[in-house]
Amino acid sequence: MPNQSYDVVIVGGGSAGIAAAASILKRTKNLSIAIIEPSRTHSYQPGWTLVGAGIFQPEETIRPMAKVLPSNTTWIEKGATGFQPHQNMVELSDGNLVKYSALVVAAGLKLDFAAIEGLEDTLGANGVTSNYRYELAPYTWELTRNLKSGTALFTQPIMPIKCAGAPQKVIYMASDWWQQKGALNKLNIQFHNAGAMLFGVPSFVPPLMEKINDYGIDLNLNSQLVKVDGAKQTALFNQLQDGKIVGQLERQFDMLHVCPPQTGHDFMQNQSITNADGWLEVDPETLQNPDYANIFGLGDCINTSNAKTAAAARKQAPVVAENLLAYLHHQPLSAGYDGYGSCPLTVSRSHILLAEFGYGGKLLPTFPKWLLEATKPSRLSWWLKASAMPSVYWHLMLKGREWLAKPKIRT
Numbered sequence: 001m002p003n004q005s006y007d008v009v010i011v012g013g014g015s016a017g018i019a020a021a022a023s024i025l026k027r028t029k030n031l032s033i034a035i036i037e038p039s040r041t042h043s044y045q046p047g048w049t050l051v052g053a054g055i056f057q058p059e060e061t062i063r064p065m066a067k068v069l070p071s072n073t074t075w076i077e078k079g080a081t082g083f084q085p086h087q088n089m090v091e092l093s094d095g096n097l098v099k100y101s102a103l104v105v106a107a108g109l110k111l112d113f114a115a116i117e118g119l120e121d122t123l124g125a126n127g128v129t130s131n132y133r134y135e136l137a138p139y140t141w142e143l144t145r146n147l148k149s150g151t152a153l154f155t156q157p158i159m160p161i162k163c164a165g166a167p168q169k170v171i172y173m174a175s176d177w178w179q180q181k182g183a184l185n186k187l188n189i190q191f192h193n194a195g196a197m198l199f200g201v202p203s204f205v206p207p208l209m210e211k212i213n214d215y216g217i218d219l220n221l222n223s224q225l226v227k228v229d230g231a232k233q234t235a236l237f238n239q240l241q242d243g244k245i246v247g248q249l250e251r252q253f254d255m256l257h258v259c260p261p262q263t264g265h266d267f268m269q270n271q272s273i274t275n276a277d278g279w280l281e282v283d284p285e286t287l288q289n290p291d292y293a294n295i296f297g298l299g300d301c302i303n304t305s306n307a308k309t310a311a312a313a314r315k316q317a318p319v320v321a322e323n324l325l326a327y328l329h330h331q332p333l334s335a336g337y338d339g340y341g342s343c344p345l346t347v348s349r350s351h352i353l354l355a356e357f358g359y360g361g362k363l364l365p366t367f368p369k370w371l372l373e374a375t376k377p378s379r380l381s382w383w384l385k386a387s388a389m390p391s392v393y394w395h396l397m398l399k400g401r402e403w404l405a406k407p408k409i410r411t
Helices: 015-027 045-051 137-146 166-180 202-214 310-328 379-395
Strands: 004-011 033-036 041-043 062-064 073-076 080-084 089-092 097-105 150-156 187-193 218-221 223-229 234-241 244-252 255-257 295-297 341-346 352-357
Touching: 004 015, 004 073, 015 033, 015 097, 015 310, 033 097, 045 137, 045 166, 045 341, 045 379, 097 310, 137 166, 137 255, 150 166, 150 244, 166 187, 166 255, 166 341, 187 223, 202 352, 295 310, 310 341, 341 379, 352 379
Parallel strands: 004 033, 004 097, 033 073, 097 295, 150 187, 150 255, 187 218
Antiparallel strands: 041 062, 080 089, 089 097, 223 234, 234 244, 341 352
16 A cells, blocks of 8 residues: 555656656646655756866755755655556655656666776776766866876767767867867877767767867777776777677776766666666657556656757656646647757867757757857857856756746647
């Protein structure tokens, strides 16, 4: 029997879960809403790339969970361990059950550092770092500012990953720093990308390739990191062709920045509401589960093809709010998500290429061309990323204030 029951239960207190709760509450105060989240700290993860570049301080990117959860919600400070969708219940880490009328899954994803042999044993030491962890981003900056010569390796795993531009952002900002300090020509900078393209949307590849060439970065596509030996400072890569291993190469390094492989959380595996890879099944437009009409999803945990970014969650939250309420009121689902995602690609320490796109790689720029050229780096985009977006995140997105995020009406 369930220990608690609510109108709406939300699994996950990250950006997607809180934004969804805030958007629901913006539309109605008459529902009981519970958020299942074990962490006591909420992180503004897009800021970690700037921590790794010495531009933000780490503490700027975190706040106590209790201060960011909407006041009209109940915080269940446990982890979810499974789903019983036929009984409309979520299983908790303490063995209890929570019952719902409607469920929102916003569980995020798993950073699988353990999938790379030897990596966890050397993270934060021997020149090995990752901006994908709060406690490691400062080490990225320490390594960057102290490296005067030698070899710097940067990696990107097989997709999907959280923020597809992040593995590149760190390269460009570090390279710009080294260029300013006169060290760029003394460094061997390599980018090992397990994918076959520099970036998944072709329109943004030429301006990014220009930066690759300007900084003299050795681009290695189809090159997948599989092993790290911290003591010897060596990295082993599988060489891929059409997804198959055709060889291996080993590289020595003085600095290694790793973007880890990423999967669905362990508790999302082998569930009736998820696919074979542990991603929540949803309709890409309505964000409703195809088998259970009272389940919706958003954020990094869903199986849609959009970029897994906070900007995507900001656009998805109003869609989930509208459609969940429509379901509860026995009305047609009217709101549609177009796959919008945004990757502010920091191509230097002062310019950003603001990549905004939707399903199928369709360009979806927010601003008119006369103000912001979609495929050109600009200082305005840098200001948006470094100055405006943190405020938008904390004071608009997490509060249900849907500036430039109104859901489209399905036709």
